[in-house]
Amino acid sequence: MNDFDSSMASSASTQTFTVTAQPAAQPAPAPAAAPVDSLALQRREWLLDVMERQRSLSPHAATLLTAQNLGSQHFLDNFYAPSRPVLIKGAMAGWPALEKWTPDYLAETLGDTLVEYQGGREVSDDFETAKDRHKRTGPFSEFIELAQNGGNDAYITAYNSDANVAALSPLEADLGFLEQYLTRDHGMMWIGGAGTFTPLHFDLTNNLLAQVTGSKHIVLIPPSQTRRLAHRNHVFSDVHDVTDPYWLAQYPLARDILRYELVLVPGDLLFVPIGWWHQVRSQSFSTMLTYTNFLWPNVGHENFPGN
Numbered sequence: 001m002n003d004f005d006s007s008m009a010s011s012a013s014t015q016t017f018t019v020t021a022q023p024a025a026q027p028a029p030a031p032a033a034a035p036v037d038s039l040a041l042q043r044r045e046w047l048l049d050v051m052e053r054q055r056s057l058s059p060h061a062a063t064l065l066t067a068q069n070l071g072s073q074h075f076l077d078n079f080y081a082p083s084r085p086v087l088i089k090g091a092m093a094g095w096p097a098l099e100k101w102t103p104d105y106l107a108e109t110l111g112d113t114l115v116e117y118q119g120g121r122e123v124s125d126d127f128e129t130a131k132d133r134h135k136r137t138g139p140f141s142e143f144i145e146l147a148q149n150g151g152n153d154a155y156i157t158a159y160n161s162d163a164n165v166a167a168l169s170p171l172e173a174d175l176g177f178l179e180q181y182l183t184r185d186h187g188m189m190w191i192g193g194a195g196t197f198t199p200l201h202f203d204l205t206n207n208l209l210a211q212v213t214g215s216k217h218i219v220l221i222p223p224s225q226t227r228r229l230a231h232r233n234h235v236f237s238d239v240h241d242v243t244d245p246y247w248l249a250q251y252p253l254a255r256d257i258l259r260y261e262l263v264l265v266p267g268d269l270l271f272v273p274i275g276w277w278h279q280v281r282s283q284s285f286s287t288m289l290t291y292t293n294f295l296w297p298n299v300g301h302e303n304f305p306g307n
Ligand SMILES: O=C(O)CCC(=O)C(=O)O
Pocket: 158, 190, 196, 197, 198, 203, 207, 216, 278, 279, 280, 281, 288, 290
């Protein structure tokens, strides 16, 4: 039995459903460059607004649900397949990392092992889009000092993950497995101080965030809001930060968007479906893993237009 943190949700979970109609065919992949005229675009945006208004009729449909003991099939049926985010509590219970991963423990375990990280991020606003310019390599002992100083300057991110597989492997023994959702492949590590900030973007895969140490404030925005988010550059929004009056003054359409805000704490999982906008700010020293190795196909990135 799953517990969703919503009265509507718990009554819904006791209902039984029967299949009325199967889809006639698998959805076709989008053609590479389908011509879309501006009236067609306006109608598509109109439809998205109408659908969001309709979704808001039901608190169960319109809220971000929190779940405990969420089994594999329920996760697939209610969240993964419908592309619906969910906060999952308790699934990491018993992982030694939850107790162990303080800055001191990480420094002791990894010592002067060379790691790759993103550095000098406070110099300009384009630190995410110009990722390669910010790549640094140095001893973990130096990196952790920078991270403990706080701020957005130094951050081990998923982008550094391939380079850090061997260096961070001593930490693997502290992790458990999430076999109800994932295969056993390793996750991508994020380590940084209070104040790291990942600007507004969406991912080209479904993504599971697993918070280990510290807390992170997250803003999640449905794909239906895209036209208000100045989406010009790849998967990024020119709005950068929908909580910052500086950016909202430049992009007023982003002021009234539909959005969800939450704080991830140790032991929390957050499922972020492909295409959902999100921005992330650490509230304290933080370690987190992200996983894309779901038990089910995780597709879409192959034919993202303009890749
Ligand atoms: O934790 C972060 O700073 C960013 C995580 C994120 O946005 C992602 O994995 O897509």
